[in-house]
Amino acid sequence: MCVLRCGRLSSDGSSSGQMDSLLSIISSQRERFRWRNQELEANSSLQQTLQALQSELDSLRANIKLYEKIKFLQSYPNRAGDSDDTVMRYSSQYEERLDPFTSFSKKERLRRYQSLSPWDKATLGLGHVILSNKMARTVASLYKLMLHCLVFLVLYKAAWSESIGRYCAAFCAKK
Template sequence: GVFRALSPRPLQGAAEHGLEKIPEPIKEATALFYGPPAAASGTLPEGQVDSLLAIISSQRERFRARNQELEAENRMAQHTLQALQSELDSLRADNIKLFEKIKFLQSYPGRGGSSDDTELRYASQYEERLDPFSSFSKRERQRKYLSLSPWDKATLSMGRLVLSNKMARTIGFFYTLFLHCLVFL
């Protein structure tokens, strides 16, 4: 309603002549809204300037209220997201427990061992949770390895290398056999 009562010519004139009461951003917005300023014949009367400022301030208040509503909705969405994440974690733990019960029931004779995608998904998580000593033994091995002297570390690494590969074991056997033969000769 009030925007229709104001004609574009007085607003362009106000933006062009630069009334001191109208802030610069409002002048720019008015110029963008009504197009480039043309030759103006006059200025805005005092009542129209006050009504324009009242309209803009009420619009600002509406935007502020809407912003507060959106922030409240955002907080509620974040709260809901956190609740859903905790529920998802709880359901995952429950599914692992249920998989454990399935494995227990399948261990009885006469039970079929058909597994579907759901069971396969939780099998690895179950296996990780099942063995609590694996991480402890890995940490202990690492601690023992770090406490060795550099010569012991080199010997252990060479022994692991030779013992881990069949070809390396065969070469190592014939090499020691050859050295023993040389010593006896």
């Protein structure tokens, strides 16, 4: 405002019409910025509202899943009266057998095993035997180490014999 007043009072020949047009341009620009600022604030508040509603929706979905699980479990007969040890002992095994994921996993494992060749089945069986017992793992590791040492010794002996043979041949050729 001071600049505009100073501009009107200056004696450089600027007219008040130009100052008024400049003032109207600046005020319209200020109004655009004010409108844009209000629009951004509204967008920000809408974004926060959207995030709050999204988190509430996620929690409601989780609660619905939990409610479905509760209803499913309530559909089973109440076992509070069952105190028989035999029933309790076999009920967990029965429920494990009913688990679709476990049964699918077992069927899939059996199907893959049956599709193997006899040699692969023997190798898999041997691997299970060796890897399931600590003593068998230790013996297999020592056996593997001894075989490697034997191979290296045989190769060293062959190389040494070959070098001795060359040395003898060269020695005989000199004589």
